[in-house]
Every structure is written in C-alpha cells, then in structure tokens.
Amino acid sequence: MSDNLDRVKGYLLDLDLTIVEENETEELIVVDDEDSGIKQLVIDCEPPIVVLEQLIGEVPTEPRDLFERLLQMNNTLVHGAFVLDETGGRIFFRDTLQLANLDLNELEGSIRALSLALAEYGAELLTYLSK
Numbered sequence: 001m002s003d004n005l006d007r008v009k010g011y012l013l014d015l016d017l018t019i020v021e022e023n024e025t026e027e028l029i030v031v032d033d034e035d036s037g038i039k040q041l042v043i044d045c046e047p048p049i050v051v052l053e054q055l056i057g058e059v060p061t062e063p064r065d066l067f068e069r070l071l072q073m074n075n076t077l078v079h080g081a082f083v084l085d086e087t088g089g090r091i092f093f094r095d096t097l098q099l100a101n102l103d104l105n106e107l108e109g110s111i112r113a114l115s116l117a118l119a120e121y122g123a124e125l126l127t128y129l130s131k
Contacts, residue, residue, distance in 0.1 A: 002027055004045040004099050011104045012043070015111065036115035037122060049096045052110055056082065056091040057129035066128045073121050079113035091129075093117060 021030035027045040070082040080095030
C-alpha cells in the first residue's frame with residue numbers, strides 16, 4: 001500500500017467512516033457514513049492531489065433550471081462543488097485537496113462539507129432528479 005493511501009485510510013478510520021471498498025492499485029478507497037448521508041464516497045489518491053467524489057444523481061431529461069441552481073448552491077459550499085461528469089449526464093459532489101500537506105482536520109472538513117451540503121440541499125436536489 002502506498003504511503004499516501006495508507007495515511008488517508010488511517011484518517012478515514014479515525015473519522016469512523018465505513019470503508020466499503022479499497023483498491024491499492026488505483027489508490028482509491030470508497031466509504032460510507034450513512035448517518036451523514038454519505039454513500040459510496042470515492043477518495044482517490046492521485047498525486048499531487050486527493051480527489052473526493054460522490055455521485056449525486058443522473059441529470060434529468062429536462063433539467064429546467066437545475067444547472068443554474070447548482071451554481072447558486074456552489075456559492076454557499078464550504079468546500080468542494082457540485083459538478084457534471086465529462087458527458088454532462090451525471091452530477092457529483094467533488095473536492096480536491098493537496099496530498100503533501102493533507103492532515104486529518106483538512107480531510108474531515110471536506111467530508112463534513114459534503115454532509116452539510118447534502119443536509120442543506122438534498123431534498124431540493126431530489127425534486128430535480130426525480131423527474
């Protein structure tokens with residue numbers, strides 16, 4: 001296991017997150033924290049950064065003002081952003097952090113920002129995604 005992956009895994013365990021998948025070759029870990037609304041959060045060590053990415057949902061056929069609303073939501077997020085994948089078909093929460101200086105508090109802040117975003121905007125996002 002790489003030093004980066006080992007350090008990140010240690011932080012995740014310290015945060016009491018459930019590791020549901022681990023791929024040493026790809027240097028990624030998938031975690032859940034269902035109490036915080038986090039499900040299948042992918043944490044990918046891609047030196048010099050670590051990428052945190054959680055699928056929010058598929059873009060509906062008729063997104064209406066969804067994209068404008070996502071940009072407005074991004075304005076209030078503490079860390080990370082709501083983004084579209086390369087195809088424009090899926091919405092993710094995504095954050096990137098520097099691996100060289102990564103510490104427990106920084107990783108926790110990013111994960112808690114996701115949890116806060118889901119608590120604040122989850123119900124509203126579902127109104128867009130369920131159509």
